[in-house]
Amino acid sequence: LYNIAQRKEVSVATVLGSxxxxxxxxxxxxxxxxxxxxxxxxxxxxxxxxGVEDSLYWKLSGSGVFSVKSMYTDLINTGN
Known part of the structure; x- marks a missing residue:
């Protein structure tokens, strides 16, 4: 659908707003x-x-903040 859309830059709100x-x-x-x-x-x-500002949450740590340790621990535990 995206490939055949005439206006690819239009927002979802604009499309659904009418x-x-x-x-x-x-x-x-x-x-x-x-x-x-x-x-x-x-x-x-x-x-x-x-109407709330977006925020990032890193689900691999309890605090929600990214850390290399949490990523490394997840990589080791999942075997990737």
């Missing part, structure tokens, strides 16, 4: 492409965004 959806494709969406589009729209409408 009815009909503000999205144009270079080709008609038929068959499997149409099914994929409907699936994507359904998934996106289920997402709830909050």
């Amino acid at each position: 009815i009909p959806l503000n999205m144009q494709f270079r080709r008609s969406l038929i068959g499997q492409r149409w099914d994929r589009w409907l699936h994507l729209v359904r998934r996106l409408t289920e997402v709830n965004l909050f």
Whole structure:
């Protein structure tokens, strides 16, 4: 779908912010492409965004802060 989108830089909020959806494709969406589009729209409408600033959380340490030790320990324990 991304490859046939006319405006690749448009945000999800812009697309979903109008009815009909503000999205144009270079080709008609038929068959499997149409099914994929409907699936994507359904998934996106289920997402709830909050007006909170994004933050990073490193799940391999208790504090949520990245450390080489936590990464190394995880590598050793998983055998990668």
